């Protein structure tokens with residue numbers, strides 16, 4: 452395998468030692484090329500501001516993974532954190548004996564990249580932006596190389612359920628069973644025991660036959676608890692044991708059963724805030740969040756909008772090349788607010804496709820009437836900041852009425868301020 456190497460003030464002897472040790476393990480270090488993201492090693496003497504700047508520069512536009520290798524002294528703790536913050540993925544000090552560790556690290560990164568680049572993953576979770584590829588890479592790593600419980604957070608429609616599906620697919624357990632999905636927001640409190648743990652015949656009125664619950668069904672596979680933030684605190688307490696130990700009793704039974712499952716949970720709620728105010732249990736949180744993945748909103752990755760458009764077009768017309776977009780259509784797609792994120796975009800694309808006659812460029816005429824900008828811009832008003840504020844409000848869940856009321860407040864206050 453290949454990886455790049457940059458030496459920033461490191462002794463040549465260390466660079467030579469490292470290069471030949473890795474070469475003996477079949478890893479060739481070369482210069483950093485400027486096409487695809489690649490993994491590499493930066494060797495430096497001490498973590499100077501130049502090293503930090505260089506790391507930032509490399510990781511600002513490409514999702515390279517970088518091992519920062521300090522050639523002489525152990526970087527001070529603060530130095531290590533600075534290196535990680537600037538974009539390094541790992542920090543190691545060279546004492547002449549870490550070649551093996553470095554080789555292992557680079558090999559794992561390469562294995563993850565191969566999975567990430569495969570057609571299935573790229574078409575299942577579309578997006579080339581650095582922020583998206585970075586989180587996707589984390590998902591691939593945790594799925595393939597750990598059995599950790601994963602908590603996926605992010606606004607509605609950002610792809611949390613799809614990430615859960617991917618984690619299950621990439622999980623390398625032998626004889627893996629199915630993915631069981633349970634939407635916690637639909638669990639009726641009086642039937643929650645049965646939903647999660649199952650029940651025996653006659654356990655309660657209406658229990659005419661025994662039933663397996665979600666934990667039992669997920670034995671050997673993955674249990675995806677969607678909308679986990681909706682679980683009442685009392686129920687969270689009841690789930691602690693099964694999540695920690697894998698043991699549970701069906702409702703109406705005294706027999707302990709065992710289930711071995713991987714747990715993936717998702718929520719669009721702010722569990723940090725809910726833990727702080729006591730509406731989400733800390734002990735439950737620590738059990739479900741062995742690893743957390745935060746999915747970015749679509750407004751944080753607008754460069755993925757056009758690729759997603761093409762993807763959704765391809766879903767409807769698998770045999771056709773996605774058409775070109777007229778400039779105004781492209782601008783509308785990229786600048787529009789998507790409170791429902793990718794789901795919202797998908798809905799818009801479908802509405803456009805329904806109107807599209809299926810020949811040539813997609814033009815503004817293919818945009819449904821209610822999606823068109825309402826009024827022409829007059830002398831630069833409303834300006835971009837004004838639009839951005841509204842978009843931001845909508846994205847945070849404010850209604851049009853909230854925004855109008857707020858705008859009226861601001862206008863009244865400004866009108867009463869003395870001129871100048």
Ligand SMILES: Nc1ncnc2c1ncn2[C@@H]1O[C@H](COP(=O)(O)OP(=O)(O)OP(=O)(O)O)[C@@H](O)[C@H]1O
Nearest residue numbers: 575576577606607608609610611612613719793794
């Ligand atoms: N990166 C992506 N590539 C392709 N399709 C995507 C992507 N992200 C989301 N989607 C599509 O967007 C829709 C919403 O995705 P998903 O249900 O995974 O979101 P979610 O975050 O779980 O939403 P919610 O919080 O409302 O449950 C689905 O139709 C899914 O196929």
